[in-house]
Amino acid sequence: MKQITIPDHTAVRVALWRAMHAQIDASPIFKDEFGLKLVAPDESWKERGDMHPQGTRGYRASIVGRARFIEDLLLEKINHGVTQYVILGSGLDTFAQRRPDIASKIKVFEIDEPQTQAWKKKRLAELDYTIPDYLKFVPVDFEYGESWLEKLKENGFKLDQPTYVVSTGVSMYLTREANLDTFQKVSTLASGSTLAMTFMLPPELVEPEDRVPYEMVMKRTAEAGTPFLSLFASSEAITLAEEAGLKDVRHVSRQDIIQMYFAGRPDDLKPSSGEEFLVVTT
Secondary structure: OOOOOOOOOHHHHHHHHHHHHHHHHHOOOOOOOHHHHHHHOOOOOOOOOHHHHOOOOOHHHHHHHHHHHHHHHHHHHHHHOOOOOEEEOOOOHHHHHHHHHOOOOOEEEEEHHHHHHHHHHHHHHHHHOOOOOOOOEEEHHHHHHHHHHHHHOOOOOOOOOOOOEOOOOOOOOOOOOOHHHHHHHHHHHHHOOOEEEEEEOOOOOOOOHHHHHHHHHHHHHOOOOOOOOOOOOOOHHHHHHHHHOOOOOOOHHHEHHHHOOOOOOOOOOOOOEEEEEEEOOO
């Protein structure tokens, strides 16, 4: 196993944007500063180019908007009998640390690369955080073709219990076939299980004012060796889920997220365009 000293740069950026929202935006819709504790950047972190308070506010809003939507939907699903919560590509997710009042009622499975999880567990130990029984880290080496569903079952996951699966900021890095495989795995879960997954739009479907920075992000990720492999119009994402045999498929648009969480804000904070949700129930 290769050694890493820091987590994935995208996971770090997400954690810092969430903290920045809690610290600088009036009436935050989502409060998470635990990720900031995990990353423990130097005091100049707000001066990073990718943290510019104005220049990146649309991205920051996208991150906190999707985080709020995910956790609101989780609460709804728990009230309807869901007992397991699976986070694909969990990165520096902090749900189990922030919300033990909810997490302790279910089983939480975090899935990510072994190196990322090793780093996170090390940081939690340094923060004197004891990993509770209801939280399970499930390392999956995707480079070697390991199945996240098989790894889940090896770690106490129950196929016969309704489950809530979340995948954010992942689908664009996967091939169409790999995304189809995710849907197919979800289709085997117990009745009443739900997948909430983000997907990225083709540039021509992004709002004109956001298109140039969107294409710049695509260029930078490709140069970093992690190109976007799958971009979907909402109809294409729905078709892919249906191809896997899933019937209850709902598109949640950026405008839906704005209406739910950002309408009427005096600061006009709202998510940039490009990322949308698909919610699928078995």
